[in-house]
Amino acid sequence: MRLFPQVRHMEHQSQARPTVAEIDGRALADNFAELARIAGGRGVVLPVVKSDAYGHGLARVARILYGAGAERFAVATAAEGEVLRAAGLNAAVVVLGGVYPAEHERVVAARLTPVVWDADGVRALAASARAAGRVVPVHVKVDTGMSRLGIVPEDAPALLRALADVDGITVEGLLTHFANAESVDDASVRRQLADFERLVATLADAHLRPPIVHAANSAATLTTPRARFDAVRPGLALYGIHPSPGSRGAASLKPAMRFVTRIVALRRIAPGVAVSYGGTFVARRPSTIATVPVGYADGYPRCVWIRR
Numbered sequence: 001m002r003l004f005p006q007v008r009h010m011e012h013q014s015q016a017r018p019t020v021a022e023i024d025g026r027a028l029a030d031n032f033a034e035l036a037r038i039a040g041g042r043g044v045v046l047p048v049v050k051s052d053a054y055g056h057g058l059a060r061v062a063r064i065l066y067g068a069g070a071e072r073f074a075v076a077t078a079a080e081g082e083v084l085r086a087a088g089l090n091a092a093v094v095v096l097g098g099v100y101p102a103e104h105e106r107v108v109a110a111r112l113t114p115v116v117w118d119a120d121g122v123r124a125l126a127a128s129a130r131a132a133g134r135v136v137p138v139h140v141k142v143d144t145g146m147s148r149l150g151i152v153p154e155d156a157p158a159l160l161r162a163l164a165d166v167d168g169i170t171v172e173g174l175l176t177h178f179a180n181a182e183s184v185d186d187a188s189v190r191r192q193l194a195d196f197e198r199l200v201a202t203l204a205d206a207h208l209r210p211p212i213v214h215a216a217n218s219a220a221t222l223t224t225p226r227a228r229f230d231a232v233r234p235g236l237a238l239y240g241i242h243p244s245p246g247s248r249g250a251a252s253l254k255p256a257m258r259f260v261t262r263i264v265a266l267r268r269i270a271p272g273v274a275v276s277y278g279g280t281f282v283a284r285r286p287s288t289i290a291t292v293p294v295g296y297a298d299g300y301p302r303c304v305w306i307r308r
Contacts, residue, residue, distance in 0.1 A: 018262040019293050023056050027254035029068040031238050034251050039221055039232045042069035046094065046214060048235035049084075050076035055299075056239060056257055059087035065238075066091055072113075074233055078103045081112040094139055094173070098149060104128040113137045113172065117151045119162050126168030138163075139173030140210070142199060144192040146177045153199045160208045173212040173231075174200070181217055181236075182244040184224045193220075193227055200229070219243040222250040259298075265291045 036042040047070050053061035062073055062084050072092035075081050078100075081093040092113055099107050099114045104125050107114055109132070116122045116138045129136040140160060143150030151159055156174075163171050176196045180189045196215055203209040213229040218237035220227035223246070240255035242248050267289045275281045275289055294300050 017293060018260070019298055020260055021055070022258040022260055023060065024254070024256050024258070025060075025064045027240055027256040028056075028061060028064050028238065031240055031253050031256065032065050032068045032070065034253060035221060035232070035234050035237060036069070038251060039216075039228055043071045044228070044231050045070060046072055046074050046231045046233045047238055048074045048096075048233050050074065050080060050096065050235070054235065054239050058083055059089075062089050062091075063087065078107050078110070078112060078114070082106065082110050085110045092137070098141075099125070105132075108132045108134055108136055113139060115139045115141045115149070115175065117141045117143075117149060117159075119159060122163055122169055123166060126166045129168035134168070136169050137172035138169050139175055139212070140171060142174065142176045142196060144176045144195045145188060146179045146192075148177070150176065153195050156199055157203060157206060157208060160203065160210075164208070171210050173214065174203070174210045175214045175233075178215065178217055178220060178227075180219070182219055183246065184220045184227060185246070193224070197226070217243070219247060222247040261292045261294055263290045264293050267291070 032045060032047065036045050039045055047065050049058055049062055052058045058080060066089060070091065072094060073084065074094045074096050075084070076097040078095055081095055084093055095107070095112050095114045098116065101121070101124055105128050107125065108128050114125065116125070117140065122138060125136060140156065141150035142153055142156050144153060160171060163169065176192065178184060178189050178192055180186055184190070184193065193215065200209060200213055212231055214231040214233055215229060216224065216227040216232040218234045221232040221234050222237060222243070236243050237251065237253060239257065240253045242253060269275070269283050269287050269289055271283050271285050273283050275283070296302055
């Protein structure tokens with residue numbers, strides 16, 4: 001016997017659309033406190049809030065973490081730093097992706113801390129700072145193996161010597177970026193860390209070591225004490241996501257986002273009836289199909305296919 005579709009519409013709702021991402025501010029604050037406990041203090045944690053705080057809301061998350069004790073933040077672009085300033089955040093903001101020459105005046109005006117790696121770019125930034133009567137802190141990036149941004153370790157001492165004589169900037173930090181975001185337990189990342197440690201020691205001997213040295217991503221923050229230096233840069237872990245199964249025992253983290261919606265319709269279908277685009281799901285038995293108002297615009301990946 002064929003079962004004909006029967007549709008039950010959702011009850012009347014006062015809100016326009018029930019599909020939302022709920023952000024748990026208490027979980028964010030608790031995760032920050034847990035990472036601070038591991039790293040050695042709240043001032044040691046440099047929360048990464050790039051990409052709209054990993055989709056959690058840049059200004060909202062920054063205000064929560066600032067209230068929890070964060071003293072500085074890391075973003076990817078100068079524009080993200082300006083968003084934090086517009087939201088009233090007065091903490092230091094490190095721009096991890098560097099800045100373009102056309103952004104120098106804006107960087108100075110917003111009191112941002114750009115990551116740098118070449119002397120000419122820093123001199124141009126310093127000129128903008130001097131014109132505004134300000135001194136801009138910068139962090140020098142060292143490329144130990146990511147091969148994207150940064151100066152190679154052997155050239156870093158000469159750059160730091162050159163920058164010491166540039167009026168309008170002060171070298172506040174030194175950083176590197178591990179090529180594995182999930183684990184530090186592989187040969188390439190161990191080599192990166194060893195190279196960075198040697199450079200930091202060389203700079204210290206030459207009295208060129210900046211006061212804030214940082215390298216640790218979420219994985220290194222949780223599992224590798226020697227990578228923590230003066231500050232750590234957790235991203236995923238702040239939002240309750242362990243970077244790998246092996247880090248789960250190192251910290252108690254809470255998911256900071258919950259994706260929720262409501263069923264818009266229930267439908268009974270017969271065996272052999274296909275559902276949705278491409279008919280990738282075919283019922284093997286009489287089934288109840290629940291339809292929810294979630295689509296690609298909500299972040300649902302098109303590459304996810306239902307298997308029979």
